[in-house]
Amino acid sequence: MARTVIVGASVGGVRTAQALRAEGYRGEIVLVGEEEVAPYDKPPLSKALLAGTATAKSIGMLPERAAIDAGIRCQRGRAATAVSLRERRVQLADGTAIEFDDLVVATGARARTSPWGNPPGVHVLRTLADAEELGAALRQGGPLVVIGAGFIGAEVASTAVGLGVREVTMVDPVEVPLSRVLSPGVASQVAALHERHGVTTRFGVGVTDVVPRSGGLEVRLADGSTLQAATVVVGIGAVPNDDWLDGSGITTDDGVVCDQFSRSVDDPHVWAVGDVARWWHVRQQRSVRVEHWTNAVQQAECVAHNIVHPADLRSHAPVEYVWSDQYDWKLHVVGCTDGDQQHVLVGGGAPERSFAVLYAAADGSFTGAVIVNWPKALVTCRRSLALGRVPLAQVRADVEALQPKSHGVRGAAR
Amino acid sequence: MAVVKADLGACQGYANCIMGADDVFDIDDDGVVVVLRTEVEESERARVEAAARSCPVSALAVEDR
Numbered sequence A: 001m002a003r004t005v006i007v008g009a010s011v012g013g014v015r016t017a018q019a020l021r022a023e024g025y026r027g028e029i030v031l032v033g034e035e036e037v038a039p040y041d042k043p044p045l046s047k048a049l050l051a052g053t054a055t056a057k058s059i060g061m062l063p064e065r066a067a068i069d070a071g072i073r074c075q076r077g078r079a080a081t082a083v084s085l086r087e088r089r090v091q092l093a094d095g096t097a098i099e100f101d102d103l104v105v106a107t108g109a110r111a112r113t114s115p116w117g118n119p120p121g122v123h124v125l126r127t128l129a130d131a132e133e134l135g136a137a138l139r140q141g142g143p144l145v146v147i148g149a150g151f152i153g154a155e156v157a158s159t160a161v162g163l164g165v166r167e168v169t170m171v172d173p174v175e176v177p178l179s180r181v182l183s184p185g186v187a188s189q190v191a192a193l194h195e196r197h198g199v200t201t202r203f204g205v206g207v208t209d210v211v212p213r214s215g216g217l218e219v220r221l222a223d224g225s226t227l228q229a230a231t232v233v234v235g236i237g238a239v240p241n242d243d244w245l246d247g248s249g250i251t252t253d254d255g256v257v258c259d260q261f262s263r264s265v266d267d268p269h270v271w272a273v274g275d276v277a278r279w280w281h282v283r284q285q286r287s288v289r290v291e292h293w294t295n296a297v298q299q300a301e302c303v304a305h306n307i308v309h310p311a312d313l314r315s316h317a318p319v320e321y322v323w324s325d326q327y328d329w330k331l332h333v334v335g336c337t338d339g340d341q342q343h344v345l346v347g348g349g350a351p352e353r354s355f356a357v358l359y360a361a362a363d364g365s366f367t368g369a370v371i372v373n374w375p376k377a378l379v380t381c382r383r384s385l386a387l388g389r390v391p392l393a394q395v396r397a398d399v400e401a402l403q404p405k406s407h408g409v410r411g412a413a414r
Numbered sequence B: 001m002a003v004v005k006a007d008l009g010a011c012q013g014y015a016n017c018i019m020g021a022d023d024v025f026d027i028d029d030d031g032v033v034v035v036l037r038t039e040v041e042e043s044e045r046a047r048v049e050a051a052a053r054s055c056p057v058s059a060l061a062v063e064d065r
């Protein structure tokens, strides 16, 4: 019987296994994961799980019963260490090996480690164990210093405030939070949101060191100032878990290098899914690696289809989508929204807390949006992006038409 | 025929399900999913199940009736 081995048992791996069955795959499916705990989902780690309103059980992705029913053999607590393409085998840390017909690499990414060392009190956030340790630390109170104002850092700051931690400071060498995806105007509104909730922001200044000091930590900044902390969270990005493929003949370059079908450029039966995949995006005409939940799920569906239907290969060319929950704000980013593109603001029912910023390319076609607290606008924008090349004016009219009639608030154009 | 079920309390308005099957799912002004049809043909089941798998909070299920 044919066998697909999937290495990495989080959302990318689990959804590939499930989608294989949904596509009618009849072979064996083996899902290998290095963690001992049952597969769980990551977005809640910086939100509900850290806040204590979700549990390890409630964020589980594949209960044992569901795995058995779907015929998915789970191998927990076993890290993959190497692959032999010639022998069609994955080597595991416990010395055993599993043979495959198709191999799906879904090993995700790990938190970039602190360049300032790891004295007690310094945390990163990537795994359930990380979240549990950080949650326990935050329940001891503050002060908390968050280094890095990307999604994870901003969410940790917001959750910590919700937990009652006093003295929360966010530090980032760039001038505004979430600068990789937000234009400066929107980013400064996010900064203002944090400040309204009592978070101190130190943007535009880098960290030079983190040193243990009288029972706590001292964070030293490039301008010579220092911050005292009981807990420091380092949220400075993630690194793909592709080193275990070194020497296998599977090319990696900041992720497993794949063609447009998410298939390794070296072997038509090796695939990659999720945060660890770097694939050729046909619409963007460049190779990309994306660290977003929905991308992992869509890529899993695509790879499962391609394994089952080799004569009808599908390209993975998604429209980017990521969400983030901070305080009472739901922030959604779709498509391409960075840099200095032209953009317009459309206010929703309560324009100070619900709005959409729509972005356009030089030719006036709609490229992406940042949407705050306005799900209907999110749907409209995602639909327009899926169609492709819709004029900004059209999307703007469609979004403006969504305003709840009863409020009578006019969209503020900018 | 299969039956589509939604946990309206769990739904967080991510709209992934709508992108997967906008003939079955929509969203209301409060950002909660609306199931447009509770019954789907077997022939559409795979597509609707894929839409359900794309929900980040597992609020959707497609079950035998």
Ligand SMILES: Cc1cc2nc3c(=O)[nH]c(=O)nc-3n(C[C@H](O)[C@H](O)[C@H](O)COP(=O)(O)OP(=O)(O)OC[C@H]3O[C@@H](n4cnc5c(N)ncnc54)[C@H](O)[C@@H]3O)c2cc1C
Pocket (backbone or CB within 6 Å): A007, A008, A009, A010, A011, A012, A013, A032, A033, A034, A035, A042, A043, A044, A045, A046, A078, A079, A080, A081, A106, A107, A108, A109, A110, A125, A126, A127, A152, A241, A244, A273, A274, A275, A276, A290, A291, A292, A293, A294, A296, A321, A322, A323, A324, A325
């Ligand atoms: C705290 C946090 C919050 C997030 N919030 C959001 C959000 O709000 N919205 C959003 O869109 N995205 C969010 N993300 C990103 C999203 O969770 C990731 O894009 C998604 O988890 C990627 O899934 P993956 O399966 O590719 O990789 P991962 O989730 O990284 O899973 C990889 C798995 O592989 C295992 N593994 C690694 N190496 C090996 C090996 N050698 N052998 C066996 N197993 C191995 C790991 O243990 C892990 O379980 C968040 C991420 C984090 C960490």
Ligand code: SF4
Pocket (backbone or CB within 6 Å): B006, B010, B011, B012, B013, B014, B015, B016, B017, B018, B025, B027, B032, B033, B054, B055, B056, B057, B058, B059, B060
């Ligand atoms: S994907 Fe899930 S959370 Fe999002 S709208 Fe659909 S049911 Fe709600």
